[in-house]
Amino acid sequence: MTAAVDIHEAVKRYGSVTALHRVDLSISDNEFFTLLGPSGCGKTTLLRMIAGFEDVTEGEVRLFGENIARLEPNRRPVNTVFQHYALFPHMTVIENVAFGLKMKGVDAATRRGRAGRMLDMVHLSAFADRMPDQLSGGQQQRVALARALAPEPKVLLLDEPLSALDLKLRQAMRVELKQLQQDTGITFIFVTHDQEEALTMSDRIAVMSEGRVQQVGTARDIYEAPVNRFVADFIGETNLLEVDVARVEGGTAEVVLPGGHRITCPSATTAPGRHHLSIRPERISLSAEADLTATVDRVVYLGTDLQVMVRLEGGTPFSLRMQNAARVSPPEPGATVGLHLEEGAARLLAD
Amino acid sequence: MKGVRHYPGFLAMTIICLVVLYAPLAVVAVYSFNGSTSITQWGGVSLRWYGDVFTGPEAGRFGQAAWNSLTIALIASTAATAIATAAALAMIRGGVFRGRQASFALINLPLMVPEIVIAVSTLIFFSTIGLTTGYLTILLAHLTFCIPFAYLPIAARLEGIEGHYEQAARDLYATRAQAFRLILLPLMMPGIVSGWLLAFIISLDDFIITNFVKGAGMETLPTAIFGSVKQGIKPNIMAISTLMLGVSVLFVTAAYLINRKGQKTP
Ligand SMILES: Nc1ncnc2c1ncn2[C@@H]1O[C@H](COP(=O)(O)OP(=O)(O)OP(=O)(O)O)[C@@H](O)[C@H]1O
Ligand SMILES: [Mg+2]
Numbered sequence: 001m002t003a004a005v006d007i008h009e010a011v012k013r014y015g016s017v018t019a020l021h022r023v024d025l026s027i028s029d030n031e032f033f034t035l036l037g038p039s040g041c042g043k044t045t046l047l048r049m050i051a052g053f054e055d056v057t058e059g060e061v062r063l064f065g066e067n068i069a070r071l072e073p074n075r076r077p078v079n080t081v082f083q084h085y086a087l088f089p090h091m092t093v094i095e096n097v098a099f100g101l102k103m104k105g106v107d108a109a110t111r112r113g114r115a116g117r118m119l120d121m122v123h124l125s126a127f128a129d130r131m132p133d134q135l136s137g138g139q140q141q142r143v144a145l146a147r148a149l150a151p152e153p154k155v156l157l158l159d160e161p162l163s164a165l166d167l168k169l170r171q172a173m174r175v176e177l178k179q180l181q182q183d184t185g186i187t188f189i190f191v192t193h194d195q196e197e198a199l200t201m202s203d204r205i206a207v208m209s210e211g212r213v214q215q216v217g218t219a220r221d222i223y224e225a226p227v228n229r230f231v232a233d234f235i236g237e238t239n240l241l242e243v244d245v246a247r248v249e250g251g252t253a254e255v256v257l258p259g260g261h262r263i264t265c266p267s268a269t270t271a272p273g274r275h276h277l278s279i280r281p282e283r284i285s286l287s288a289e290a291d292l293t294a295t296v297d298r299v300v301y302l303g304t305d306l307q308v309m310v311r312l313e314g315g316t317p318f319s320l321r322m323q324n325a326a327r328v329s330p331p332e333p334g335a336t337v338g339l340h341l342e343e344g345a346a347r348l349l350a351d
Numbered sequence: 352m353k354g355v356r357h358y359p360g361f362l363a364m365t366i367i368c369l370v371v372l373y374a375p376l377a378v379v380a381v382y383s384f385n386g387s388t389s390i391t392q393w394g395g396v397s398l399r400w401y402g403d404v405f406t407g408p409e410a411g412r413f414g415q416a417a418w419n420s421l422t423i424a425l426i427a428s429t430a431a432t433a434i435a436t437a438a439a440l441a442m443i444r445g446g447v448f449r450g451r452q453a454s455f456a457l458i459n460l461p462l463m464v465p466e467i468v469i470a471v472s473t474l475i476f477f478s479t480i481g482l483t484t485g486y487l488t489i490l491l492a493h494l495t496f497c498i499p500f501a502y503l504p505i506a507a508r509l510e511g512i513e514g515h516y517e518q519a520a521r522d523l524y525a526t527r528a529q530a531f532r533l534i535l536l537p538l539m540m541p542g543i544v545s546g547w548l549l550a551f552i553i554s555l556d557d558f559i560i561t562n563f564v565k566g567a568g569m570e571t572l573p574t575a576i577f578g579s580v581k582q583g584i585k586p587n588i589m590a591i592s593t594l595m596l597g598v599s600v601l602f603v604t605a606a607y608l609i610n611r612k613g614q615k616t617p
Pocket of ligand 2: 043
């Protein structure tokens with residue numbers, strides 16, 4: 001099957017600034033696909049290339065197999081939910097939602113009906129005749145969503161649409177967005193720098209940094225099997241330890257931990273030498289059967305969890321998480337503890 | 352920090368400024384309702400000089416002048432607004448192009464150049480290219496100097512409109528022309544209207560340039576008033592002046608209100 005959006009070795013330069021370096025991505029039809037990365041990594045640029053607001057310096061962007069380089073934005077079956085919504089301030093809510101249908105030449109009665117149903121879907125029927133500036137941020141966000149969905153695009157682009165909302169509303173909107181995507185079957189390309197948002201909603205995630213795609217995979221893939229330091233560090237919390245690799249073959253490596261203990265773990269690199277080891281804090285337990293020994297610095301209370309900050313021999317800071325269950329008693333600061341790395345806690349990374 | 356209001360002498364200074372600015376206008380406005388033929392002696396409230404303006408011996412002259420003034424102001428301000436709108440779009444939405452800075456300076460230069468210099472050079476220009484002075488030369492001159500006045504509010508407005516709106520329209524299947532007509536133009540409208548009003552009033556009030564390029568026998572309201580005053584000030588001049596003042600105030604207020612209303616919904 002042809003991909004909904006196929007980005008092939010796309011490069012974007014602004015003068016001497018390269019915003020995107022040879023990006024390769026293939027996004028399937030009906031997929032909830034997320035571009036995740038820190039500010040300035042090129043997420044918006046990539047989205048704007050798909051929407052048609054930026055031309056592609058090199059490489060190509062294909063939409064259902066068709067090269068769209070020469071297609072004006074209004075000829076692309078792609079709609080965008082803009083970061084700041086960009087609702088037309090001189091039109092009512094319903095006029096905003098019906099705008100795309102009007103431009104497509106849909107007759108007035110049909111578009112009024114369809115726009116009304118879109119407003120229903122985002123629970124804003126009562127607001128149809130208001131002006132955008134008479135709505136709250138969350139309501140404007142829903143209008144923007146309804147407006148972009150009304151013309152039934154094949155691909156919907158969403159540029160950090162939740163970033164202006166408060167936490168509660170953001171969490172509610174995540175669920176709604178995901179539901180909407182499943183109901184409509186439209187391919188969503190969602191941009192965010194919030195990893196929790198990405199992990200909870202996406203079918204697949206592309207982690208980006210400095211204009212490059214670092215890794216593409218499901219939430220589980222990129223969390224459990226990050227390919228490099230950037231991804232391991234950016235997704236979730238992790239401890240990074242520089243270690244000597246004793247032996248590496250077939251995706252498995254034997255490494256020497258500080259203190260001399262050896263473990264075998266999955267490896268994203270095939271080169272021997274010194275590499276970084278990622279150890280997830282929630283996969284470490286306090287145990288006499290220790291892989292590492294450490295001194296407790298302090299214990300931070302996080303509600304459902306306790307974060308234990310320790311120092312390894314040699315002073316490297318390290319942290320682990322314990323569930324805040326009734327039967328666990330947290331270690332005292334100053335105590336010496338043994339750390340046991342559970343199955344799948346450690347992974348050797350490429351740089 | 353204390354406001355400027357708390358400086359010593361603030362009140363006195365304010366009163367002096369207001370008196371210097373508005374006392375002459377107030378005197379003219381009040382005396383336009385004078386019932387006597389003297390311009391200094393008060394002879395009771397009356398509308399006789401307003402009647403004189405419309406029916407008196409000079410009514411025909413003033414009527415023709417007013418017609419010239421109004422039609423010139425209407426055509427010049429409308430054309431100037433269209434040009435200023437196009438210029439603002441090129442300057443603000445046209446991206447970076449060669450000579451952008453220079454264009455900006457050129458558009459706004461007439462605001463800085465002394466009016467008498469423009470008047471003299473316009474006259475010289477017209478006679479060099481062999482254009483006989485008259486209605487057309489006044490119209491052309493007005494059109495030219497009205498452009499920067501129309502440009503400023505339009506450009507200010509356009510600068511406040513983010514590019515996202517047009518992009519959103521394009522994204523929703525609008526062609527370039529549709530995005531302009533349905534989105535950008537309505538959003539620019541408050542700026543365009545106040546630019547037009549400003550240009551209109553500037554054209555209506557202009558004296559110096561008009562006086563140079565008008566040619567013999569052709570009068571606008573300001574030059575007609577001036578011609579009449581040279582024969583000695585009669586109270587009917589005060590009535591005309593007050594009428595013109597009224598029109599100006601009306602227009603400027605309208606421009607201000609439209610701009611303010613527009614600012615609420617950028
Ligand atoms: N018009 C432009 N001219 C020059 N450089 C640009 C332009 N637009 C973007 N860039 C650069 O391209 C890079 C990527 O920008 P982009 O807006 O895609 O980042 P982003 O990932 O969306 O960031 P954010 O999360 O802050 O929105 C940045 O370094 C930015 O400075
Ligand atoms: Mg962005």
